[in-house]
Amino acid sequence: MxxxxxxxxxxxxxxxxxxxxxxxxxxxxxxxxxxxxxxxxxxxxxxxxxxxxxxxxxxxxxxxxxxxxxxxxxxxxxxxxxxxxxxxxxxxxxxxxxxxxxxxxxxxxxxxxxxxxxxxxxxxxxxxxxxxxxxxxxxxxxxxxxxxxxxxxxxxxxxxxxxxxxxxxxxxxxxxxxxxxxxxxxxxxxxxxxxxxxxxxxxxxxxxxxxxxxxxxxxxxxxxxxxxxxxxxxxxxxxxxFLDSANDLIMSITAEGRFLYVNEAWQKTLGYGLEEIEVLSFFDLVHPDSKEQFAMELRRAAAGDALSPFESEVVARGGRSIVIEGNLTCGNEEGDQSVIWGICRDITERKQAEEQLYRLAHHDTLTGLPNRILFLDRLQQAKALATRYHHHVAVLFLDLDRFKIINDTLGHPVGDKLLQKVAQRIAGCVREVDTVARIGGDEFTIVLVNIDTIEDVKRVSHKILKSLSVPFTVDTYELFITTSIGITLFPSDGDNIDTLVKKADIAMYHAKGEGRNNFQFYTPQMDENADKRLLLETSLRKALDHGEFRVYYQPKVDVATKSITAMEALLRWKHPQLGLVSPAEFIPLAEETGLIIPIGEWVLRSACLQNREWLEQGVPRMRVAVNLSGFQFQQKNLLDMITSVLAETGLEAELLELEITESVIMQNPDFAVSVLNSLKEIGIHISIDDFGTGYSSLAHLKRFSVNTLKIDKSFVRDVEVNSADAAITTAIIAMGNSLNLKVIAEGVETEGQFSFLSENRCDEVQGFLFSTPMPASEVAGFLREHQKPRREGNGLADG
Incomplete structure (x- = not known):
């Protein structure tokens, strides 16, 4: 030295x-x-x-x-x-x-x-x-x-x-x-x-x-x-x-760690008095995780080496952990014991602030999950490890179905609490080595590491869907939420992390197109759908103004009398380039963009005007059924809008039927009860669409003011060959009858299906067996043709 x-x-x-x-x-x-x-x-x-x-x-x-x-x-x-x-x-x-x-x-x-x-x-x-x-x-x-x-x-x-x-x-x-x-x-x-x-x-x-x-x-x-x-x-x-008045922590110790001097700031920060330090060694106060590092620094200081600032964790009185940063210097003469002086500062608050800043920069403030930055970093690390050890990595992209409805109706505080609970459930479905992140709004991503087979990914996806199927209790509300999941695999679906996330996003939208509440693995064909989706989204904003929408009608038939009880209005989009576009393709887009509100109002007005026109043409009185989107259902001015349309078109309320999907109603049952009661009071006929696919129970049905249960076509399709579907269909019909509700089955395409439904006392049916959706101009002629065989009494052929 x-x-x-x-x-x-x-x-x-x-x-x-x-x-x-x-x-x-x-x-x-x-x-x-x-x-x-x-x-x-x-x-x-x-x-x-x-x-x-x-x-x-x-x-x-x-x-x-x-x-x-x-x-x-x-x-x-x-x-x-x-x-x-x-x-x-x-x-x-x-x-x-x-x-x-x-x-x-x-x-x-x-x-x-x-x-x-x-x-x-x-x-x-x-x-x-x-x-x-x-x-x-x-x-x-x-x-x-x-x-x-x-x-x-x-x-x-x-x-x-x-x-x-x-x-x-x-x-x-x-x-x-x-x-x-x-x-x-x-x-x-x-x-x-x-x-x-x-x-x-x-x-x-x-x-x-x-x-x-x-x-x-x-x-x-x-x-x-x-x-x-x-x-x-x-x-x-x-x-x-000066030493005693200094804010820094100053101490003098021997090479063995025995205290010779500490200033007042040191005593105040660590809580030990002069009498106590006489029997203490600095190693008694150093955190076990920092002892080895500090001992090495002390040896280097005693040897006269040039030292850079050190950082160590010490334990104060009461067990409090304090992080200190400082320098050590040694003073000695030949033959004299080495005396080491240290000047340190308490950086506990700074370290906490740094950790907080890091957390804020890398974690979502609402759910505490990693954010997009940390998610991409974890994905990059998982990709590197998978390359080294020849494993697979799965990226899951989750988007909650119809979450916007909850925010719009119950407010963002309730929506935020629901997101927190959803985050907890999703995190509980994966391992500690996996990463669950929230990358914005109601979108979550998951990195599954060390994947050996696709079955492992399917198992986790099923677990997530099952976990979210259990109702959430937020404040006084019972809420139901589902999610659509898109999945990509490394290395088969790409080598770039941005590409993997983008393709998982594409697969997620494909899952929504498949009816939501499911998961889909990415396939190259989905890229074409993604391009088509972009074209549809761009065109959708101009479709209403350009008059590209059409309303088609499909009859509902009474099983006993074979009479037509209602016409369901079905929206179609005639795209100038793509031709006729299926509602399954553009309705989810309309919901995401918010365009479903003006489009839904246009459909309601068009159907009411059409029914009024049929009445004026002498067509027998019947209801016109209009599907109500979940986003429309949650609008505060829904009742005002409907009454305004009825008044504007001159249609009686009892000639209007609104079909609302079971999943929409069950998303917020308490809110649904108040809205359905209001609609029922003015005489509107209410049907629960896609019944059997949601989460409603007998207790919920008793609260809802509805007239009809509409059995989802997924159960009707195989009632002749699938005992489970037959049992479910039979149970729904029995439950509807016990509650004095009409039951209608959609998707009836064969004589066998019709016979099964008739034998089990289903009230009404709808499907291609009777008619495909038709333009409004063909409805009057169809009804006249339908009446002829009915008068002649030719049974089922009348349909």
């Missing part, structure tokens, strides 16, 4: 202590000063021990040399005792300070100058005992002055100590000059110098000036050192204050 980046581990410890002191306030500051003073006194005490040892060793060595020399020991007994007593005194008060520094700390302001003065006095005694004016121990005055500058903060007091040292030395020389104290004779030194005023004056001046200079220089340097120390302290305090 770069030496400039190395920070002594001790500095980190000092900073940690400084931060702790800053947190404790003014009392801590006073305590810090006291601790600083204790430290200085301890250092002086240790220095004094060292100095005493040096002096003691020197005295012993000097005495040994002198005792063996021609001079012998020159100190008198009293002088030796004085010298020894002085040394003992120094040892005594130094030992007292050494052992009782904590106890004596309250008296430091008094003890510091006192011990310095004692040192000066004892040095003076030492100088006197070692020769007075001839002694070479006078530099000890300088040591004591340096000691004073180290212990005393005020420069003036240090200068005073220096002056005292000079004064004491001067007094000693004066006392020896006047023989007030005996001189200590020193070898190699003439005795006359103790009484030489000039020598004594120069010696005093030299010692006094040096002592004063040391006092000035020492106090200056110590003041400089203290200023630098205060600056460092203030800097540390500012740094400590």
């Amino acid at each position: 770069n030496s400039n980046a190395k920070v002594p581990a001790r500095w980190f410890d000092a900073l940690t202590q400084r931060i702790a002191l800053v947190r404790q306030g003014m009392k801590a500051r006073e305590s810090e000063k006291l601790e600083d003073l204790k430290g200085r006194i301890r250092l002086v005490v240790r220095t004094r021990w060292l100095l005493l040892c040096i002096i003691g060793i020197y005295c012993v060595v000097a005495a040994s040399f002198f005792s063996l020399s021609r001079f012998g020991l020159f100190l008198s007994h009293s002088q030796a005792v004085t010298l020894a007593a002085s040394l003992v005194a120094v040892i005594t008060y130094n030992l007292a300070l050494h052992r009782n520094i904590v106890t004596l700390s309250r008296y430091f302001r008094l003890l510091i100058p006192l011990q310095v003065i004692l040192d000066l006095l004892l040095v003076t005694v030492l100088i006197h005992s070692s020769g007075g004016a001839a002694s070479w121990f006078w530099p000890v005055y300088l040591i004591v002055t340096i000691e004073a500058s180290f212990l005393i903060d005020t420069q003036r007091d240090v200068w005073l100590i220096g002056a005292i040292g000079g004064i004491l030395y001067g007094l000693l020389l004066i006392m020896e000059f006047w023989s007030l104290v005996p001189n200590v004779p020193m070898p190699f030194v003439a005795a006359e110098i103790h009484h030489d005023p000039l020598y004594l004056l120069l010696s005093w001046l030299w010692v006094a000036l040096l002592n004063a200079a040391v006092a000035v220089i020492g106090s200056y340097f110590m003041a400089l050192v203290r200023r630098e120390s205060d600056a460092v302290r203030e800097s540390e305090e500012r740094l400590a204050s």
Whole structure:
């Protein structure tokens, strides 16, 4: 690691202590000063021990040399005792300070100058005992002055100590000059110098000036050192204050994860106090999923590697998960323990926001399912895996049948809740590895992965249709919904994901054309139908204005009397290019585009006018039956529109019959009851068309104001050979009779079908056995021909 980046581990410890002191306030500051003073006194005490040892060793060595020399020991007994007593005194008060520094700390302001003065006095005694004016121990005055500058903060007091040292030395020389104290004779030194005023004056001046200079220089340097120390302290305090006031989470840990320091933001975010972190390791807080990654980052930081910002999940108090992002840096010296500092920020909210944004960008906000973007991504992944492992992928395109009716009648809030329930049911029909997406409106898509056979896809499709067949309860409404499903397979139907989705969409429209509530696999022939569909959709918008629609009529025949009870109006479209277009092709388009509303009104008006015209021509009274689309049925102004048409055409209400499919009525039974009651009140005849293909029950039929049940042709077709169809048809007839409802069977094409229906007391029949749909111009002639054999009594041939 770069030496400039190395920070002594001790500095980190000092900073940690400084931060702790800053947190404790003014009392801590006073305590810090006291601790600083204790430290200085301890250092002086240790220095004094060292100095005493040096002096003691020197005295012993000097005495040994002198005792063996021609001079012998020159100190008198009293002088030796004085010298020894002085040394003992120094040892005594130094030992007292050494052992009782904590106890004596309250008296430091008094003890510091006192011990310095004692040192000066004892040095003076030492100088006197070692020769007075001839002694070479006078530099000890300088040591004591340096000691004073180290212990005393005020420069003036240090200068005073220096002056005292000079004064004491001067007094000693004066006392020896006047023989007030005996001189200590020193070898190699003439005795006359103790009484030489000039020598004594120069010696005093030299010692006094040096002592004063040391006092000035020492106090200056110590003041400089203290200023630098205060600056460092203030800097540390500012740094400590900054660290504690920072919004980022700052921590100091060892390479093993043990905490050395955490700032207040860290404590507040994670919920742990200073006492708790002393027994915690950072690894105790790291989420198990992030431990290995963080341990690796810690090792790299301790090794001095350059690190990029890391991201980790930690567990706060109470089990809350917090995501942090930050940097690690290491500070150490050779031989010192590595100290790692980390500065982090809490990015939990940001991560949640990112996840929310991702979810909003890739999921449908209403149902929570993947949206088109995520669906296409999942499909791309499924395609890649299927290519690698030689599996198949199925794409299912679902569109709810007649869902727009629910939105238009019950409102979008109910429609939204229904979509949510539908999404849950569809998702429950597939595996976790599959993907269900909502790509808009009432359209859903599914990706089925790891498909081995087409039967797997059929099984899932049947499961979805069956699941949706169960009624939905939304608020207070019981709703029925079905779906049409188009299916494509990868790789047989294409390699491009957009192509797969487009072809599944085409297959879905083909399923709608097959009567809805079924699924269809894509085939290439459907592309032609798709092109035709586009042409039809474009032309349909102009067909009404261009007069391209025609109304054909097919009779309904009473089984018992063979009389014609009604004519059903059937819409046909004579396209200028395609010729006659089947209603099965263009009616779903008209419903999707909303054009069914004006077209349906035109058919109703045309049929009523035609029936009125027949009456004027003398044709016997009979009803005209008009099919009512589900979209028309759900219109709020339906009743007003019908009464307006009846008034405009002059047709009596009882001569109008409205046919409404069972699935339309059952989509919203409560709403259907109110509408049917209103229509029945004005005298209109009501028939339930395609009966047996929906979900109505006996309980529902009792609520509906209807006159006729019309058995769907899918049951009539095989009543002669299929026992199940025969049983269903028989049950419907029996149920209708028990409820006093007329029962009519459509799609009757053979004598055998007619005989079965007649034997089972079906009221009316309709089908090619009696007549194909015919233009209005042929109806009067058909009725006249029908009446002739009836008058002659020729039985069934009359039909």
